[in-house]
Amino acid sequence: MNNDGCARGDIAGGSDGDAAALAGCGTGRRVSYQLYIDGGIRLVADAWLAESLLGVLRDHLGVMSVKDACEQGRCGSCSVLMDGRLVASCTVLAADAAGAVVTTVAGLGAGGPARAVRAAFLAHGAVQCGFCTPGFVVAVTDLLARRPDADEDEIREALAGNICRCTGYGRIMAAIRSIQDTRR
């Protein structure tokens, strides 16, 4: 994925072959559809069929809180909920998300569990550069909603799809534990 929204399998970025593969994108079908994002309806007009949800969110709709770090489903920076299920939005075709309820960090709500997650991340220093943070907030909120009493191993397994390069995860774990402790 690039910011032109073209998926590709070739990893030899910048090579002749890569440029050729990318240039082949954008010749497919163009479509228009609606997305339900954070409680609102957004019209996506004239998008390529192959564009990812991440690409459409950022490049068509200007939803910049959804981050683009790897575009391979490996880092979780673009985590959103789709019909309540945690997904890497770079691995979802945007057109497939038409009709689904998409929730980004902004749609998690000002109160409830998301509020506790936000407050704990700030208070416990779980944020450094912050690039992974919106995705982590979505993933942690999702985990604690499903498994409020998850033990340490379960937490670590559940969040292993979200890469943080700054914190070494210590303050993220501290934030999560503080939320669990407050509830008990």
Next chain:
Amino acid sequence: MADSRSSGDQEFTDHAAAGQGIGRSVPRPDGADKIDGTFPYAGDLFLPGMLHARTLRSPHPRARIRRIDTAAARRLPGVAAVVTAGDVPGRATYGLIVADQPVFARDVVRYQGEPVAAVAARDARAAVRALAAIDVDYEPLPAVTDPERIVSVGGEVDPLHPDGNIFREIHLRHGDPAARGTVQVSDSYVVGMQDQAFLGCEAALVVPTADGGIDMRVATQWLHSDREQIAACLGIPEDRVRLTLAGVGGAFGGREDITLQIHGALLARVTGQPLRIRYDRVESFLGHPHRHPARLWFRHTASRRGQLVSVHARVVLDGGAYASSSPAVLANAVTHASGPYRVPHTVVDGWVVRTNNPPCGAMRGFGVPQVAFGHEAQMDRLADALGMDPVELRRRNVLEPGDVLPTGQLVADPLPLREAIATVAARPLPAPVSDRTPVTSLPGGRLAAADPGRVRRGVGYALAYKNLLFSEGFDDFSTARVRLELGPDGTPRAVVHSACAEVGQGFVTIAGQIVRTELGVDQVLLAPADTAIGSAGPTSASRQTWMSGGAVRAAAVTVAERLLGRAAGRLGLPPEVVAEPRRLLALADGEIVASEAGTRLPLADLLADGPVEAVEVFRHRRTQPLGPDGQGDVHVAFAVAAHRAVVDVDVDLGLVRVVSMALAQDVGMVLNPMALRGQAEGGTAQGLGLALMEELVVDGGVVRNPTFHDYVLPTIADVPALDFVALTHAQPGAPYGVKGVGEAATCSATPAVVAAVRAAIGRDLRRVPIRPQDLVLPPGQAHPADLVRPDAGGGG
């Protein structure tokens, strides 16, 4: 901090304003925006109607360019400009230390991914089509990818660049090169290429200006170095190049070098239109320099009682195609090669050479993690040979104040090495593997379902020290402005202006804490970091809290001085008091207090006459260049770290789980316990990554894994909780006695994890990252032929 030994916390908090001064776990001022996703990173910025720029890169590690034809690309709809080497109006090359890297390759490419052309188009899709339409006729040449070959031929055969093939060589001699102890261990070690892998890929927004210059918002580590290089290559005065820091999604050394800045600036000038230039992950991997791969050889000798007598070392770093910061990285590797130990006789021969591999430069630790892996492996081997406990061997040999380093430099400041290693050795150990251990806690986690009977536990230790700030006589400084004024609501506030690049490390937090402590105001605003003020130097070398923190503190102190002077005048005190107002006046809790008269003047009253402002430049003590034989007072100061790692290894699958890590780190004094922990934990995780998984695999000059799918980073399932102890001994010459904390832990984490794995399975592990085959294949196959031979030649 619960287990910090800081005795200075109380002292700091006494005059901290509203609990937000130094010594407190103040949260980040940008934290809420980052959590909500509203914090604007460089790649999030856009302007209506902006162009989109992309870069064409060489697919070959080495080739002659016979011809570049851009005519077809220029004719494509939506393409605004295509630029190549011939379009660079100023200096054709750039570089952090030596300008040896072409803005665009002209007649030869020297690494896979070297920029050849760049395009700007109305959208990214059109830009990509234009790249594909550029016809470059390459004649591939045999790539030189073995750094040992460059060393063995003396660098002069088949020069890859007019500057030659050796960026630097150092031959350190200290003591008697013939001296030997009775016990000897020697071996070779290999360090793979690590990448910084910051999450926010390179990006900049560039706007051409009416004066023929550019405004740029960019994610970088050093605005002023970028500006100097951009201006030189555009051939315009520096004051027409105005840079502002955009949100930076991590750095770790990977943004010290120019990547897309000059390309973006050139395209904006050529098109006369605003544009965004950015990389995706693959291009990020190809576009910025990495940590130097290293080939190391050591021979340690000691007395029977375990006193080190001599260390001989050979250090070969692969600098890749261009210099970047290679000369400085080599100086670090050579001067730290024998580790934080008292060694009477030291011989180190070091080279950093040019190859057709990707350029290498700065990454957290800057040459020290490579040699720390080697010298700590050697200390363990020596302990084995002596039949001595590895912790005890280290305790007997650590440097102490009054000792002399292999450079001849005297250890003058606190260096709590013995305390560090003793501290981690005394921390409680995790419970051993038993029948009750859940399978998710074994190597491989939930997926691997390891057999507990085939899991081996190991414990390893490592000790390292890392220089702080710039070395070798560099005139290093930072500039800061502090203004105390009345805000719109009539309450006093301070505004801080510094060009310090906030890359996630938390300078924005620390700067506020310092100003609150010095001026007693609650409200501190940070102006955007930009080139409208003097340089703050780079966010690297563990230097910003010390250097830019020092500049902010100095400016705040001057503001306080001027404010007290104004108060003395207002109170009608005699001229000698106005000149030296601290004799009678003090600033406390937002008021000026006249100690004798008991008079109090609110800050707001004084500031009604106008703001008080000061600009200060902070410098650290001067050092010397590294002289002949690698001698000289070259380093400003050092920080110490000791790690203990506990690992479980699945001996069938070759999987490792790090069960626990303990760290004792020498931090000077603690300014923000929470931020300090974050640095210690993050630095540890990157060292763990180098030990067990992170390697950019380069084969014949071609990068095989430039994606997050194939470049494996530590996840939350890989990094255990860190048992962290801060050792506090005030550092002379530093603001509040602080030391930089970003790097030391990275240097000791890697060797500690390797030592633990070695202890678990009883194999000599001489390569990082450790790969599963290194753990399960028969030893003869586990070590590839890429290990360096000590007799590989090269003189010295």
